[in-house]
Amino acid sequence: MERKVIEQVVKDLFFSKEAAEYLGISSQRLNQLVHAGQVIPIKKTPAGSLFLRQDLDERKRNLKTIAPELSTDKDHEKIDLNTPFMHEVMNYYTIQSFFNYSDKKTEPIFKELSAEMDMQQKFSKLIEKVSDRLKLNENDLQKAYRKVVKGFQSLSKGDMIIKKGMKDYPKLLAMTDEAPPYLFLRGNISLLKEKIVSVVGSRGASEDGLKKAHRLARHLGNAGIVVASGLARGVDTAAHRAAIEYHYPTIAVLGTPITRAYPKENEQLQRIISQEGLVVSQFPPSSQVQRWFFPMRNAVMSGISLATAIVEAGETSGALKQADYALKQKRLVFIPQSALDNKNISWPKKYIKREGASKFTRIEDLFVALEQAKIIPTIEEQMSLIDEGTEKVYVHQFK
Structure with a gap:
């Protein structure tokens, strides 16, 4: 060297x-x-x-x-923490904090504990047994529990927590290996039962990439598809804003708790989505944001979606992590022809060779693939919903 x-x-x-x-x-x-x-x-x-x-x-x-905490209204009512289910959830995340926020490590341990004791009791009634069972110091456990409670106190009364196995838990996500044990939700939970397509891409997208994301999200919404994205800068923001602008529902899947905003400038957008769409997170309000949370959320975003469209992405973009999860989860992945034609990046050609990945030149091409997969009605039915002026944009070359 x-x-x-x-x-x-x-x-x-x-x-x-x-x-x-x-x-x-x-x-x-x-x-x-x-x-x-x-x-x-x-x-x-x-x-x-x-x-x-x-x-x-x-x-x-x-x-x-990362914003410290989303501001709340003066009449903000806190969620009721004194229920058996909430005791279970807080007990889970207290124990998880000793296993580096890993669900894969925590879930089997919590399952074993649940077989030995009632984990829906207050933690004070369990702490001695948990300490003995896991060989953890009681003071450390108590300290961790207090931190969890403090975090959960930031939840609003209207916030929802659903557990894997409950009827409202997304069925598509539940079928994946990456399905988290609990989801934290703020907004319209019924959107999880709709047909969802993720639109993702680079945080540092070009002006052309932002326009493409905006246009694609608009037409997906017009076709009755709920657009999901990650609320990051660039493509994600453009997709969410298009849905909001045209009054279509959108889902933001966060790499932070629902009580935090990342990036700061999207705090207001996050609040609007929680009012007009849905904000989803797998991370409890007591957790410290970790860098690996963001690729983890891509697994959840892909898991609730029928397909993922990558608008623009570099070789190290987090969008490619989502593409990996999507293909693993047997979801469709769409890559624009413009990316394949870009000689500065090699990932499009690698992905297009994999089963489940398809290229598209026009938005219409993507819709044909969605039609063939029975995700949306026929193109003829969709075109009848679009006025003449919009139709010209609908078949616009996606280059």
Whole structure:
């Protein structure tokens, strides 16, 4: 390796004290962030830890862009936490906090505990048994539980929590390996029973990409399809705004709790969607936002959808993570011909070879595929709903 390359690599590495100074926090606070999984060192030894500049920069961005908590009305009524079901939910997330927010690790443990004791009791009645069973300190358990309760107190009376297995839990999602045990909802829950198509793409989309996302969401809404997206900057925002603008329902699937807004500038949009559409999250209001939450939400977004359309995406876009989940879940994935023609990216050609992925040149092509999959009525039926002026846009070349 050349010396210049080595020097550049070294510049991007920080010892603990340097990392703390770079973030503008104390070394003690840095250790807390590491313990919570919010900052992950690339190497950890008894002599010290090494941090990568890129990871520290991401932590800085999150601090700047995630709103502390969505503001609420003065007459805000809190959700009733004193019910058997709510005890179960809070007990689950108290235990989950000791397993790095992992449902895969927590679910089997919680199932075992439920077989041994009534997990719908107040945690104070269970803490001794849980402590003994999981070999966890009672004080630590109590502290974790108080944090969960504090987070849940930020939920509004109208917020909903549904459990996998309940009738309102999305059937398509329930059939996937990635289905979370609980979903937190704010808005019109009946939208989960409608036909849903996700529109996703780059946060840094071009002006042309934003227009395409807007147009596609508009026509999906006109065809009776509920548009889902992730409320991120760029394509997601354009898709949501199109649905709102034309008074079509839309679903925002968040990588944060429903009580938080990311990015900050979409706080008002999130509030509008919660009033006119639906906001969905698999993350409890007590959780600290982790970077891996965002790709996790892509699995849920794909899981509630019949298909995913990628409008514009780079080689490392989170939209490709959703495409992976969609194909794994046997969903349709649509890729525009313009992406296949782009010589600067290679992912479209890789995906188009996979079963379930299709290209489209015009919006009409995508609708034909949706028709063939029996997701929407025939094109003739759809065209009869569109006036002459709109029809010209409907068949516009999607390039």
